[in-house]
Amino acid sequence: MGLNEELQEALNNDRVTANETVLRQHSKDESYHTPNLPAIVVFPETADEVSEIMKIANKYHSPVVPFGFGSSLEGNVIPNKQDTITIDFSLMNKVLEVREQDFLVKVQPGVTRSQLNKELKKYGLFFSVDPGADATLGGMAATNASGTTAVRYGVMRDQVRDLEVVLADGTIIHTGNLAAKSSSGYHLNGIFVGSEGTLGCFTELTLKVYGIPEHTMAARASFDSVDDAVEAVVGILQAGVPVARVELVDEQSMKQMNLYSGTTYKEGPTLFLEFHGNEAGLNHDVEFTREIVLDKDCKEIKFETDTAARNRLWEARHNVAYAYIHGHPGKKQMVTDVCVPISELAGAVKEARLAIESSGLEGGVVGHVGDGNYHALIMIDPSNPADVNLAKQVNARIVNYALERGGTCTGEHGVGIGKQEYQEKEHGEALGVMQKIKQVLDPDNILNPNKIIKETSIETS
Amino acid sequence: MGLNEELQEALNNDRVTANETVLRQHSKDESYHTPNLPAIVVFPETADEVSEIMKIANKYHSPVVPFGFGSSLEGNVIPNKQDTITIDFSLMNKVLEVREQDFLVKVQPGVTRSQLNKELKKYGLFFSVDPGADATLGGMAATNASGTTAVRYGVMRDQVRDLEVVLADGTIIHTGNLAAKSSSGYHLNGIFVGSEGTLGCFTELTLKVYGIPEHTMAARASFDSVDDAVEAVVGILQAGVPVARVELVDEQSMKQMNLYSGTTYKEGPTLFLEFHGNEAGLNHDVEFTREIVLDKDCKEIKFETDTAARNRLWEARHNVAYAYIHGHPGKKQMVTDVCVPISELAGAVKEARLAIESSGLEGGVVGHVGDGNYHALIMIDPSNPADVNLAKQVNARIVNYALERGGTCTGEHGVGIGKQEYQEKEHGEALGVMQKIKQVLDPDNILNPNKIIKETSIETS
Structure with missing residues (x-):
């Protein structure tokens, strides 16, 4: 049996595909980054199936990319290796339990935020995190997404009470519990949220929810x-x-x-x-x-x-x-995503406007300014290298301005491939700690490889 | 030169001591756990000195225990190895910067919470986390402390924006930045907060503060x-x-x-x-x-x-x-510290009262019940094995009740040595992930060894 056959067997023969259209759907996200086809797409229904997939991937040293709604903005879900298995979580889309009294909900990773809020409304509850897209909760946890309400309710990481995670070797763990606070062991919730599929695949999430305000x-x-x-x-x-x-x-x-x-x-x-x-x-x-x-x-x-x-x-x-995209047919959008201390915000936004204007590209600035997080939305023709290059220069100027003032290169979109080049400048020696954690938890480097941390820097570390 | 001489040289000859009284002060915390003397106590004044100490400790394979105010409740700062170097942070006690507009403060680890609040009051600000003791902020971050205000403002981990950490090999890193949110790299703040000195020594903390309410x-x-x-x-x-x-x-x-x-x-x-x-x-x-x-x-x-x-x-x-301690001269207090989902709180508190009463020991229940976290305060004679044994049984009954209902064995005191035996039951296979992180970041096991994770379970993993 080969890889395909083993995957077929693990998924009852009907949820494994190399259909061209399906591969193409899983080759891209909503960013300007260049698409790249996976070799195969699988649709598991349970954590045990995900564990089986990981064991098979291990055996064949096949890279694995977890995929939610595909609304990432930094190429986070784009395969960048040959023979990638993309795990699509769209069949794991059930709201498993609403614990009203505990203000908790247990969901599968493929549930989208609007689907969850529709269900929660029956209980007078809501889930606060609202990125622009109707992303899946698994994807939102993977990038530590946020949105407009973080200033009051916090980011995705603040809502995650527990994750069920399938590790690189197929082991299934829980990273937390149902209690509001804990000082027991190392805080694995924190490290897995925002790990963009590079440390494990989420198969269940327990999330904090809130009463709909009076x-x-x-x-x-x-x-x-x-x-x-x-x-x-x-x-x-x-x-x-x-x-x-x-x-x-x-x-x-x-x-x-x-x-x-x-x-x-x-x-x-x-x-x-x-x-x-x-x-x-x-x-x-x-x-x-x-x-x-x-x-x-x-x-x-x-x-x-x-x-x-x-x-x-x-x-x-x-x-x-979407208004920008609609108004510029044929163009794609490059979105910057820095976050700065509030005291630096006015200067940073001014710098961003200047950077856009001096590039000659069209674009605007919007942002979750209560957190110091803002986006320049820059319209480019992705097939025109001059456009792409100019947009990258604008991005670099905005990122460097933020990093020099105690900020971060990404407030909510994650690193993916788009922010890799800034990791060393932002994290310095701490990048070495991240590399060690990656190496020890994914020794064969099969989990969304060459994302967040560049492989070259892993190899030379 | 030997260990002592090298430490003397690193600390200008005057901040290294093996004085019996000083050793005894650093042999214990506020818990019922048995004291144990360190071999030597050092008082660094800078991160560079801490880095030097770590390099020397490495050379001699000497265990290192970071020490704040000594108010831990699970033996977290008690040396449990021969030749331990205790690093006392009391000379690193400066409030370095108040960034009013950013609601941030930068402090050294030896600053106590009351010292910080006295300084912040001048700006109309306050720091929210309030454990019973006037603990140091470094110690509070090490155990992920909380207190009475967590229900509204969150726990210590929620306040930490950045840590300067000296790693096992003496490398100095920063775990975060000054921005309100970030999706860049792995969330090292989360994993270092609550690591109880087992992954590194904190030498600077950037913390979130709040406006004094109207x-x-x-x-x-x-x-x-x-x-x-x-x-x-x-x-x-x-x-x-x-x-x-x-x-x-x-x-x-x-x-x-x-x-x-x-x-x-x-x-x-x-x-x-x-x-x-x-x-x-x-x-x-x-x-x-x-x-x-x-x-x-x-x-x-x-x-x-x-x-x-x-x-x-x-x-x-x-x-x-303290009222219990004052009212029971000669006795010590064993404090339980579970946290349960709110829906399980009434049953858990009733179970705790039953456990105390059926043990025949004197004690009460107090707690931060908005979080589902409560403490049984049990008075024991620590020199009477029967007392200690009964108290441990009460603790075990309370912990097991919590773990069976989605709770945690420690809401805010940390694991230290007192909660080690519950780590496997609470974390299951996730304990293996914690062990791997410990091993890769502290390969010679010199950072507060045999705390949180038992050494036996490291060795057999």
């Missing part, structure tokens, strides 16, 4: 300059207003938004805000925020209390990246 | 039974009240508290509560909480708005463990 209010605040907008954010955070969302959309991106979403919002640098709480506290927060932003030269602030207007506002915000 | 209110709510009190906690959490503290003190412990602190609080199972927020929101939270607890058969609820009464209340709560 009251919610959203607002749009327009400014004449990005500087004023960012200063207003700093003011809101300094004042201790427990804002649930605070997003910056620059003038260029507001224009794309209005075009794509049919909104008629004022086309200047804008903050999108949301507040959660009891009615009395929320009214106080809203009033306080109005005072702060007006003091920072806000030109217009509009509050949305009804659900429909609020949903429209957030849908428009979530769709900014 | 308004604070505290309350005491008395019940007829622990069951009613725990049900009230579940009710408060279910209702989404953003309570800042919610502590349970059982009847036995209330008596000890009144005796020791001179308070005249009602001596039944009691919840100590605190609320933070703006005035309007807080009043709403308080009213809502009153309704919930009265609905759960609360017999008396008293609110404290003025600072003095509030401080008295929390001081009394923090001193419960």
Whole structure:
């Protein structure tokens, strides 16, 4: 028996394919990175099947790439080795248990965030992490995704109470437990979340969920300059207003938004805000925020209390990246993703706008500015090397600016292949510790190889 | 030159000692575990000196134990090997930088939490984590400490943005950065926090701090039974009240508290509560909480708005463990530390009370019940093997109950030597992953050896 036959046998003969269309679907993500076909795609239904797949992969030294929804932005799921087995988790898509009293939910990795929220709504609960795409929860844990609500509820890593993980040798472990806190053993949840499939495959996740807030209010605040907008954010955070969302959309991106979403919002640098709480506290927060932003030269602030207007506002915000793609047929988007300390945010966003403008490429800046995380959305023709090169230069300028000021090269998209070249500058000698952990947990280097840590740096370490 | 001489040279000849009194101070913690002398105690002043010490320890294969305030509760800092070098961090006690706008502070590991809060108060900021003792921040990070405010602000691991760590071979790394979030590389902050000196020595910490809340209110709510009190906690959490503290003190412990602190609080199972927020929101939270607890058969609820009464209340709560010690001259305290999912809390606390009562030992239950974490405080004569044995049986019963219900054997005290025997039951095959990480990062096993993971299980792995 060969690799294919062994996989066929492990998966009841019907969930292993080398069909060209399926391979092509699994050759790419939503990024500008060059696609590359896997050799085979498998669709397991249980952790035991994933364990069998890993044992077979081990036997044949075949690289393995776990695949959720394919919405990664740094080439994280693109095979970059011959004979790659891509494990597609779309059949492991069940919400297994809702533990209302514990504010916990147990899900399979292929459940998407919108699917989970639909289920949780029945219990008056919601899952907070909201990247732009309707990603799977396994994928979101793999990249330590976040989104607009991290400023209040935290990132993916903060929500993961336990993971069931299949290791390189097929061993199945649990990284945590159901308790709200623990000081027992090493914190494996932390190291596996964000490991992008390089240390193991997630087959079950236990996640923290929240009660749907009693009251919610959203607002749009327009400014004449990005500087004023960012200063207003700093003011809101300094004042201790427990804002649930605070997003910056620059003038260029507001224009794309209005075009794509049919909104008629004022086309200047804008903050999108949301507040959660009891009615009395929320009214106080809203009033306080109005005072702060007006003091920072806000030109217009509009509050949305009804659900429909609020949903429209957030849908428009979530769709900014797609608005750019829609408005630039044939082009692809390169998205930067740095995160800086709040005190460095105004300078960093200004630097990003300058970098885009001096490149001559079209693009805008949007971001989860309450965390100091923002994205430059840059439109390029991926088949034009000059475009790609210019965009990479913009990215490099933005990343270096962030790293020199205590920031990180990726706030939420992960390293994949796109941020590998910055790992040494960002982590210094700590990269050696990461390499050692990778080597000891995946000695044959079959788990999503040559992602996060470059193989050359592994070999020479 | 021998070990002593090399250490003398590295530390300018005056910060290395084998003085009997100093050795004895470093032979124990605040637990019931048997003291054991180190061979030598060193007092470094810089990370470079710590790196030198590690290089020398490596050369002589000498075990190294990092030591903060000595307030650990599971023997975490007790030497358990011949020729141990204890590194006392008390001279590295500077608050290095307060970054107001970023809500960050950079400290040396020997800074205590009360020292930090005194400094932060000048800026209108506070550090949230509050274990009973006035522990050092290095020690608190080493055990992933928490305390009464974790239900709102999180545990020590949630506050650590970056650590400077000296590894086993003397290499100095940084585990994080200054940004609020990052998906870059493996999350080393997570794995080093809670590693109890077994993976490296912390020489600098960058920590998240918070604005002192606009308004604070505290309350005491008395019940007829622990069951009613725990049900009230579940009710408060279910209702989404953003309570800042919610502590349970059982009847036995209330008596000890009144005796020791001179308070005249009602001596039944009691919840100590605190609320933070703006005035309007807080009043709403308080009213809502009153309704919930009265609905759960609360017999008396008293609110404290003025600072003095509030401080008295929390001081009394923090001193419960010392109240027991003071009330039982010559005895030591064995403290259990499990954490369970909230849905299992009422049963777990009842089981703990039963376990204490059937043992015939004296003791009470207190806990950070908003997290499902509670402690049985059991008074024993450590020189009486029967006492020690009975207390260990109570502990085992409480731990096993928790582990069988998705809980953890330690919510905040760490493993040290006291919880080693439960690691395999709690972590299963994941213990193998922890062993591999320990082996690869400390191949000569010199960093606080035979803590967390038992050496026998390392050797046979």
